[in-house]
Structure formats: C-alpha cells, structure tokens
Amino acid sequence: MSEYITVIGIEVHLQLSTKTKAFCSCPNLFGAPPNTLTCPICLGHPGTLPVPNKKVIEYAIASALALNCTINANTRYDRKNYFYPDLPKGFQISQYNIPLAEKGFLEFYAGDDWSHPTRWGITRVHLEEDTAKIIHTDDGALLDFNRAGVPLMEIVSEPMVSSPPEAYYYLRALKATMLTLGVSTCNMEEGSLRCDTNISVGRKGEGLGTKVEIKNLNSFRAVRLALEYERDRQVEILSNGGEVVQETRLWNEKIGITEPMRGKEETADYRYFPEPDIPPIVIDKKWINEIENNMPSLPIERMNTLKVAGVGIQEATTIVERPDLYAYFDECLKYHDNKRSLVNWIIGELNAIAQKKGIDYSDIPVRPKHLAELVRTVDEGKVGASAGKEVLLKMWETGKSPDELISEMGVERISDEDTIRTIINEVVGENPEVVASILKGKDKAIGRLIGEVMRKSGGSADPGIVKKLLSEKIEKMKEVN
Numbered sequence: 001m002s003e004y005i006t007v008i009g010i011e012v013h014l015q016l017s018t019k020t021k022a023f024c025s026c027p028n029l030f031g032a033p034p035n036t037l038t039c040p041i042c043l044g045h046p047g048t049l050p051v052p053n054k055k056v057i058e059y060a061i062a063s064a065l066a067l068n069c070t071i072n073a074n075t076r077y078d079r080k081n082y083f084y085p086d087l088p089k090g091f092q093i094s095q096y097n098i099p100l101a102e103k104g105f106l107e108f109y110a111g112d113d114w115s116h117p118t119r120w121g122i123t124r125v126h127l128e129e130d131t132a133k134i135i136h137t138d139d140g141a142l143l144d145f146n147r148a149g150v151p152l153m154e155i156v157s158e159p160m161v162s163s164p165p166e167a168y169y170y171l172r173a174l175k176a177t178m179l180t181l182g183v184s185t186c187n188m189e190e191g192s193l194r195c196d197t198n199i200s201v202g203r204k205g206e207g208l209g210t211k212v213e214i215k216n217l218n219s220f221r222a223v224r225l226a227l228e229y230e231r232d233r234q235v236e237i238l239s240n241g242g243e244v245v246q247e248t249r250l251w252n253e254k255i256g257i258t259e260p261m262r263g264k265e266e267t268a269d270y271r272y273f274p275e276p277d278i279p280p281i282v283i284d285k286k287w288i289n290e291i292e293n294n295m296p297s298l299p300i301e302r303m304n305t306l307k308v309a310g311v312g313i314q315e316a317t318t319i320v321e322r323p324d325l326y327a328y329f330d331e332c333l334k335y336h337d338n339k340r341s342l343v344n345w346i347i348g349e350l351n352a353i354a355q356k357k358g359i360d361y362s363d364i365p366v367r368p369k370h371l372a373e374l375v376r377t378v379d380e381g382k383v384g385a386s387a388g389k390e391v392l393l394k395m396w397e398t399g400k401s402p403d404e405l406i407s408e409m410g411v412e413r414i415s416d417e418d419t420i421r422t423i424i425n426e427v428v429g430e431n432p433e434v435v436a437s438i439l440k441g442k443d444k445a446i447g448r449l450i451g452e453v454m455r456k457s458g459g460s461a462d463p464g465i466v467k468k469l470l471s472e473k474i475e476k477m478k479e480v481n
C-alpha cells in the first residue's frame with residue numbers, strides 16, 4: 001500500500017438554522033406538514049423578488065472565520081441555470097466565481113493522536129438555496145416545497161493527501177465547529193448536513209490518480225467505509241495494470257461497496273450569471289469584527305486548553321463535540337478549576353445517569369454550581385469517589401446541594417485519627433488469624449484488614465490514613481512479639 005498516495009476531497013452542504021429562509025420570510029423549520037411553509041418567492045413564481053436574509057450571510061461569515069478563510073469584501077449571488085422537478089423555476093440562486101470566502105483551513109486532532117493537530121485546507125465557502133424535496137411513493141413522486149429556499153452553505157475542502165480515517169475526523173471536527181457556532185443542526189438524518197467525497201489513488205512520484213466521486217453517504221462512518229473500500233478498489237486496479245475510470249459511484253450501505261451510478265452524468269453548462277434581482281453584497285471590516293467579537297471559543301482552542309490541563313484526548317473530544325456538554329462544563333469552571341476532574345465527572349458519572357434516565361443534557365436537573373462543589377469536595381479528599389457518586393444521584397433526584405446531602409447521608413470522609421484507631425482496634429481484635437499470619441511475615445494479608453476497616457466505616461474512612469495507622473499498629477505488635 002505504501003507505494004500509493006491517496007488524495008481525498010470532501011464537500012459538505014449545511015442547512016443554516018436561521019429562523020427564516022434565504023430569500024423570503026417563510027419559516028425555516030424541519031418536519032412541518034408538506035407545503036405549509038411556502039410563499040410565491042420560494043415556490044418560484046414568475047415576477048417575485050428574492051430578498052437576501054442578512055442572518056444567512058452573518059452565519060456564513062462566522063463559519064468562514066472559524067475556517068480561517070479570506071472573506072471576499074465584494075461577493076454576490078449568481079444564477080445556476082438548470083431544470084429539475086425540485087427546481088421548477090429553472091435556476092438555483094448560488095455563488096460562482098466570487099464565493100463568500102475562500103483559502104482557509106481547519107485544524108483538528110485525528111483519532112488518538114494528541115501530539116499535534118492535523119490541518120486540512122478549505123478551498124471555498126459559498127452560499128446557495130436548497131431545492132424542494134422529492135418524496136418517492138408507489139404512485140409516483142411528490143414534491144415538498146418547505147425545503148425550497150432554505151439557506152445552504154457549501155464547504156469544499158482542498159484535495160488532501162490523506163487517509164479515510166483522517167477524512168472521518170475532519171468531518172467530525174467540522175461538525176463540532178459548526179455546532180459550536182450554532183449555525184446548523186448538522187443532522188445527517190434530517191438532511192441538514194450532507195456530504196459527498198472524492199478520492200484518487202496514484203503511484204508515488206507519478207502525480208495524481210484519476211478522481212472518483214462518491215455519493216449517497218448517510219453517515220460519517222459511511223464516508224470512512226466508502227473511502228476505504230474505494231481506495232482498496234483503486235489500488236487493486238492499478239496493481240493489476242488497469243486504469244481507474246473517472247466516474248461518480250454510489251455507496252451501497254447494505255453490502256458495503258461502491259457501485260457506478262446508473263445513467264451518464266452530464267457535465268452540464270449551468271450558464272452562471274450574476275443574479276440580477278440581488279445587488280452585490282459588501283462585507284466590510286466593521287461587520288466582520290462585530291461577528292468575530294461575538295463568536296464562542298472554537299473546538300480546536302477548547303481541545304488545546306483541555307490538552308494542557310491533562311485531559312485525555314477521548315474525554316476532550318467527547319465534551320468538545322457536544323457544545324451543550326461543553327457549556328455545562330464551562331459554567332462549572334466558575335466554581336472549581338480542576339478541568340480534568342470536571343470533564344471526567346461530566347462525561348462519566350453525570351452522562352451515565354442522564355443516559356440511564358433518558359434525559360437530554362439541556363434538561364439535567366443538577367446545577368453546574370452543585371456539580372462543581374461536589375467535584376471539589378471529592379478532589380479535596382473530604383468525600384470518597386464512590387460516596388461522591390451516590391451523592392450525585394441524590395442531587396439529581398432531590399435538587400439539594402452536595403454539602404447538605406453529604407451531612408445528611410453521613411458520607412463525609414473520616415480522617416480523624418482517633419476515630420479510625422478505634423475501628424482498627426476493633427478489626428484487629430475480631431481477626432486474630434489474619435493478624436497472626438501478618439506477624440509471621442505474610443505482609444500481603446494487611447490488605448484484608450484495610451478492607452475490613454473500610455467496610456466498618458461504611459467506606460468513609462480515609463484509605464491513606466487507615467493504611468498508615470494500621471501499619472503503625474502492626475509494627476508495634478511486631479516489636480512486642
């Protein structure tokens with residue numbers, strides 16, 4: 001495999017989650033009854049005039065900034081002319097040679113590698129409108145115009161010398177970035193994130209291979225599997241002396257292969273020209289600054305901060321890919337500054353209870369302040385970790401503060417030496433055979449005594465102090481003997 005180079009490109013279409021559509025005031029909502037969110041503009045009636053939605057442009061500017069792109073000060077919409085039943089007006093409002101932004105990059109950590117981030121080039125970010133949705137039924141095809149005119153943002157990556165797993169992590173990082181900005185719901189099942197990919201395999205030193213496009217990808221996992229399949233297929237063709245055909249192939253999820261798309265794809269001439277009904281869009285520095293100043297910290301920045309704080313890459317990825325979790329964590333940080341402990345509690349114990357109870361993170365009844373207080377108490381050694389978990393469950397159920405529950409439940413860690421000595425004396429008295437074997441040199445048996453002391457204290461005794469005092473006791477007994 002090493003004599004081949006794999007080059008991968010990815011195109012992502014995101015529906016922007018603005019309140020209204022791109023060029024009319026119809027609500028932009030998923031899941032409404034068909035054709036209830038329409039007007040003459042998004043139905044494409046002749047003579048209607050589109051009015052660009054300012055929020056769409058602002059969302060795209062924020063995305064472009066997050067992708068380190070150059071924003072074109074003078075951009076515009078163009079008409080892409082073609083007819084299809086889902087586009088009966090005969091053209092799509094899109095962007096052609098002056099996209100909103102271009103020449104950027106996205107940095108992300110690929111897989112388990114915490115050593116340094118990977119960087120993927122971004123060719124362009126442009127805006128367009130979605131088409132109506134075709135619903136195929138036994139009786140024929142139906143059209144739902146609720147989707148017509150919904151704002152779409154297309155993000156095209158550079159062709160990258162890369163691997164299928166890296167492409168998969170690029171997509172995850174891109175999604176996390178867009179979710180963090182709040183510009184899209186990025187839901188592949190609902191179609192608010194769609195992606196196509198292309199791949200070529202070439203022999204090292206012989207330039208690029210022939211590009212094959214892959215469509216019909218319904219999940220990031222499918223992208224990865226399809227790319228892996230396609231890479232292997234192309235390598236096999238080349239190693240047998242064959243030639244890869246330039247074509248579009250469809251991923252067949254059921255049998256896990258790519259297949260040639262039926263029917264020849266025409267290279268259509270879309271006769272792009274500037275959209276005459278929308279004036280050019282001027283994006284000045286002031287506007288960009290305003291948007292930039294209101295942007296949250298980005299996933300890559302959050303990852304880097306967590307890395308420095310000693311959080312593991314899996315834990316960091318989990319919390320950064322979920323902006324709702326991260327917001328909760330961020331709120332907790334106001335009350336306790338141990339990032340590593342907080343992340344572990346949030347994605348560990350708190351998440352486990354949420355999943356068991358089937359509750360969304362945004363509805364978690366435990367206040368961030370309370371969780372932070374609990375984690376601090378555990379970090380300070382005042383409550384053991386397992387007792388802390390019980391306290392958390394009670395916090396969830398009662399809404400009470402950790403301090404209140406810790407004293408109510410009597411789980412405060414016993415570090416008072418006299419109290420612990422009393423328990424040790426009891427345990428030593430009750431286990432003469434174990435003590436005898438320790439005195440004969442079986443030091444390992446001391447663990448059984450520690451276990452007994454912990455059990456008698458209801459798990460509350462400070463294990464460090466128990467160990468210390470018990471060792472002292474044994475030493476004294478050895479001297480006497």
Ligand SMILES: [Zn+2]
Binds near residue numbers: 021024038040041
């Ligand atoms: Zn409309």
